[in-house]
Amino acid sequence: MRTPLCDLLGIEHPIVGFSPSEHVAAAVSRAGGLGVLGAVRYNDPAELDQALDWMDAHTGGRPYGIDVVMPARVPAEGTPESLNRLIPEPHKTFVQDTLLKLGVPPLPRDDEPGDGQAGDDRAGDGVLGWLHSIARQHVEVALAHPARLIANALGPPPPDVIARAHERGMLVAALAGTAGHARRQVASGVDIVVAQGYEAGGHTGEIASMVLVPEVVDAVGGQATVLAAGGIGSGRQIAAALALGAAGVWMGSAWLATQEYASTTSAPAVTAAVIAATSSDTVRSRIYSGKPARLLKNRWTDAWEQPGAPEPLPMPLQNLLVSEAHQRLIRSGRPDVVPMPAGQIVGRITQTRPVADVIADLVTEADQTLEKLRKLR
Numbered sequence: 001m002r003t004p005l006c007d008l009l010g011i012e013h014p015i016v017g018f019s020p021s022e023h024v025a026a027a028v029s030r031a032g033g034l035g036v037l038g039a040v041r042y043n044d045p046a047e048l049d050q051a052l053d054w055m056d057a058h059t060g061g062r063p064y065g066i067d068v069v070m071p072a073r074v075p076a077e078g079t080p081e082s083l084n085r086l087i088p089e090p091h092k093t094f095v096q097d098t099l100l101k102l103g104v105p106p107l108p109r110d111d112e113p114g115d116g117q118a119g120d121d122r123a124g125d126g127v128l129g130w131l132h133s134i135a136r137q138h139v140e141v142a143l144a145h146p147a148r149l150i151a152n153a154l155g156p157p158p159p160d161v162i163a164r165a166h167e168r169g170m171l172v173a174a175l176a177g178t179a180g181h182a183r184r185q186v187a188s189g190v191d192i193v194v195a196q197g198y199e200a201g202g203h204t205g206e207i208a209s210m211v212l213v214p215e216v217v218d219a220v221g222g223q224a225t226v227l228a229a230g231g232i233g234s235g236r237q238i239a240a241a242l243a244l245g246a247a248g249v250w251m252g253s254a255w256l257a258t259q260e261y262a263s264t265t266s267a268p269a270v271t272a273a274v275i276a277a278t279s280s281d282t283v284r285s286r287i288y289s290g291k292p293a294r295l296l297k298n299r300w301t302d303a304w305e306q307p308g309a310p311e312p313l314p315m316p317l318q319n320l321l322v323s324e325a326h327q328r329l330i331r332s333g334r335p336d337v338v339p340m341p342a343g344q345i346v347g348r349i350t351q352t353r354p355v356a357d358v359i360a361d362l363v364t365e366a367d368q369t370l371e372k373l374r375k376l377r
């Protein structure tokens with residue numbers, strides 16, 4: 001199964017694997033896909049630099065990408081202290097009361113910073129990766145490494161970032177939830193549009209992949225490469241994405257129960273929750289970041305749906321509000337409260353496996369499906 005994406009990115013299989021873990025991202029690249037490391041968890045850009053040094057040494061010379069979070073409009077910018085003053089007291093009280101009701105212990109007094117996996121950011125500092133100023137520093141770090149691709153989670157990156165990435169020979173990708181987003185991204189100079197459907201883990205729009213992907217393919221009209229994202233976890237789904245006109249797939253949730261993900265702090269609870277989850281066990285909510293994102297549904301997300309629960313705040317205030325709570329929920333090690341982006345495809349994940357095995361199965365099943373379809377008359 002080769003598509004033009006393979007030549008564009010210099011990869012064997014048209015599979016892009018996003019992960020907040022450098023171990024997963026590197027394994028995807030080594031297995032012939034393109035691993036993309038999520039930068040948002042790095043409060044300190046120097047730590048991102050170290051993670052990319054590690055990627056440079058562990059991808060076996062294969063290409064990889066990096067994903068930053070730069071919202072088009074940020075409602076507030078400042079230090080955690082100054083932003084904290086913008087958070088209403090009733091919101092803080094709700095979070096504390098909910099943690100108490102759920103029996104989630106406080107952080108140890110001499111708490112060391114976590115390893116910053118998605119959702120386990122250091123208390124009070126977790127907001128930093130979501131600030132435009134820090135995302136800009138992430139870009140500077142990324143541009144200093146031999147990454148093949150820089151992606152933005154929330155629309156096209158600013159024009160100067162696109163221009164500088166192109167000067168360095170890097171491709172630029174952006175996630176789109178509507179055909180209109182895709183058109184604007186292409187007009188901005190984005191090379192790869194990731195059409196991300198409602199089913200996806202993380203930030204997601206309201207249109208399902210089956211409808212969105214061909215809409216985006218037609219809207220882009222060959223001016224950019226289109227990848228399908230959201231709900232992809234098998235070779236049959238990859239074949240379907242290609243049938244819808246995509247040149248490849250971008251996957252996130254499928255790696256949450258991989259052996260490589262086990263090196264992250266949140267892994268025991270996340271892996272157990274993902275393996276137990278059905279496709280009904282996710283929820284699209286603003287409680288994670290202030291923008292709609294699909295998460296594992298559990299007692300923490302349920303609490304925010306109860307009568308009397310406050311409306312989530314805009315980005316980045318919501319992330320600051322729940323930052324310490326996320327750390328506590330993850331440290332509790334409990335699958336019934338872990339705060340984690342995850343898509344509906346978790347219903348198909350039933351065991352922990354190495355990334356290379358997941359990719360080998362995806363490729364085999366996609367090839368078999370394409371062969372089967374070719375025989376249809």
Ligand SMILES: Cc1cc2nc3c(=O)[nH]c(=O)nc-3n(C[C@H](O)[C@H](O)[C@H](O)COP(=O)(O)O)c2cc1C
Pocket residue numbers: 018020038039040067068069118152153154175196199200201202203229230231232250251252253254340341342343344345
């Ligand atoms: C744990 C997790 C964290 C994510 N964080 C980000 C992120 O920081 N930036 C981003 O562009 N997408 C993020 N996403 C979304 C993925 O990049 C990808 O678009 C999505 O997972 C695709 O849908 P799927 O989950 O159905 O495979 C995240 C997804 C997951 C599961």
